[in-house]
Amino acid sequence: MNVVILIHVAISLIAIITGFIVMSGMLDSRRMPSMTNTFLWTTILTNASGLIIPPLLFDKFLPSQAIAILSLVLLAIACFALYSQNLAGKWRWVYVLTALISLYLNTFVLVIQLFLRIPALSALAPGAPPSGPAFGVVQLMVLAFFAFMIFRVIRRYHPA
Secondary structure (H helix, E strand, O other), X not given: OHXXXXXXXXXXXXXXXXXXXXXXXXXXXXXXXXXHHHXXXXXXXXXXXXXXXXXXXXXXXXXXXXXXXXXXXXXXXXXXXXXXXXXXOOHHHHHHHHHHHHHHHHHHXXXXXXXXXXXXXXXXXXXOOOOOHHHHHHHHHHHHHHHHHHHHHHHXXXXX
């Protein structure tokens, strides 16, 4: 089981890192096809494996599974906008919105995991899930960053 979780974490980190690279490229209207493919497929794998792991450990439906389902729906729309509609017309901003909200959701879960796993952060926001002002401020900062970036990317991403 630990190997499965380690693989899930590795795929998640690849998805988040490549997602930030793709988001950065979007600001300059660069498509970055191979990096985009890596971001989308590792994010899909992250969410799919995130649906599989909890039932092996817990007997109930978890919030992380709801986030994974939402993200998979968003990723299906993003893939349709990119691969089927070629970002034509409204599909450009639909792609940006759905892909970057999926990246936000992965980052949201990463922050939760960091607060659960790093003792100094756990002390600031005890509980499972973490709670308290420090946790709320960090998550609010992450949300504000993504809202700002999504707005900027929608305005600036016009690939040839």
